[in-house]
Structure formats: structure tokens, C-alpha cells
Amino acid sequence: MNYKVNLAEKFALLHRPYEPGIVGYLNDYKLQIVKVTGPFVWHKHDETDDFFLVIEGRLTIQLRDRNVELQKGELFVVPRGVEHCPTAAEEALVLLIEPRDTRNTGDAGGELTTEPIEL
Amino acid sequence: MNYKVNLAEKFALLHRPYEPGIVGYLNDYKLQIVKVTGPFVWHKHDETDDFFLVIEGRLTIQLRDRNVELQKGELFVVPRGVEHCPTAAEEALVLLIEPRDTRNTGDAGGELTTEPIEL
Numbered sequence A, B: 001m002n003y004k005v006n007l008a009e010k011f012a013l014l015h016r017p018y019e020p021g022i023v024g025y026l027n028d029y030k031l032q033i034v035k036v037t038g039p040f041v042w043h044k045h046d047e048t049d050d051f052f053l054v055i056e057g058r059l060t061i062q063l064r065d066r067n068v069e070l071q072k073g074e075l076f077v078v079p080r081g082v083e084h085c086p087t088a089a090e091e092a093l094v095l096l097i098e099p100r101d102t103r104n105t106g107d108a109g110g111e112l113t114t115e116p117i118e119l
Helices: A007-011 B007-011
Strands: A021-026 A029-036 A050-056 A058-063 A067-071 A074-078 A084-087 A092-099 B021-026 B029-036 B050-056 B058-063 B067-071 B074-078 B084-087 B092-099
Touching: A007 A021, A007 A029, A007 A050, A007 A092, A021 B074, A050 A058, A050 A067, A058 A074, A058 A092, A067 A074, A074 B021, B007 B021, B007 B029, B007 B050, B007 B092, B050 B058, B050 B067, B058 B074, B058 B092, B067 B074
Parallel strands: none
Antiparallel strands: A021 A029, A029 A092, A050 A074, A050 A092, A058 A067, A058 A084, B021 B029, B029 B092, B050 B074, B050 B092, B058 B067, B058 B084
């Protein structure tokens, strides 16, 4: 990535909820953006933590024992192995960082499993 | 890190330019915030890329062949081995992500070298 990334411009290229778009890389990590609307799927990543930063809107990260409520400018790292399910009542714009080989639905798989698109 | 991080609250705890504060970890990476005012020092990290996201203000990342001008909501990853010198005419609030063992001044060392504080 030799150019800067304007997140607002990149978010405008995403048209479906939960469609992950890659905006760059940091070593062996992918820098992804996603528009969150409604519930995702309960899943976990046994091999990695999972970074969420809210760029716009409000995001709820449901954990089995509590909800983490994030608004713009707030971040949360889901520890590896911890089940979580992101959801948002209205569209939230989120920056995600995780290793390149991380599957979006983790151990759950299913119909929301998808490869990120390169933005 | 079991709690969410509100970046604005964490930035309020930093009182000196270029004093890095750790707000969390992502696997073996540290999530750092820094207030940038004026020029840092030219340096490079031969072993890692370097992630910069502007949370507030404007940041210039000087490279040897050009300047990368970032404003709020813009990010840039300095590739490993590339000399760079961040600077800001007015205070910029920046999120930095790099491996835990990365020295802030890279290969340059000198008086600006410091360990991050845990916020």
C-alpha cells in the first residue's frame, strides 16, 4: 500500500452489509472495513484476537456474558477463543484488523462466510 | 484488554508530544496513541510496517521522496525499511499499531526514544 486511505471514500464502495473490504495490509494483517447492519453470526477465532474500531455509528459486540456497546471513536479487541456476535440497529462503519488468513465467520462458517474484496 | 477503549478519553491522559500511550493489544501488536506536534525524528523500522490512523487533526508523514498528508479518517502504512518522519503544524491525534517490541524511534534512537506508558 503506497497510498493513503481515506476511510469514508472506501466505505462508499461497499454496498452490502457484512461485505468485508480490504483497504491495506500491516505485515501479515489485513486492514478491513465493513458496514454492519443487523446481527452477524456467533463465532470465535481460536487463533487470533479480533480488533474493532467504530468509524461511524454504533456497534454492539455481543459476548456470551455481556454486550460491549461501541460508538464512534471507540475500539474493542475480542480475545482469541471468545465467542462474539456483532450487531447494529442502524448502519455502523467499522475498521477491523486481523491476520490475513482469518475467516470472517471464524469457526461458525455458514452462508455469511465470504472472502474480502480488495478496495 | 477486557474493556472497550474510548480514544478521546485516552488522548486526554497524554500530556506531552510524542509520548506514546498503549491502549490495548492485538496478539503481539500494541495499540498506541500519540499526540503529534512538530517534527519527530527521521527513522525506519527494518523489521515491520508502521500503521498510522489520524483520529483528529492533520498529520504529515514525510518520506524521502514525498510527503503523505493525512487528515482525520485517513490512514497510511509506512512499509518496513522506509525512512519516515511524522510532523504536524498543529496537534494531531494519531492511532499507531506496530509489534510490541518496536522502538518508537526505530533505527535512529536518540533523545526522543521512549517506552510507551500503559493507559
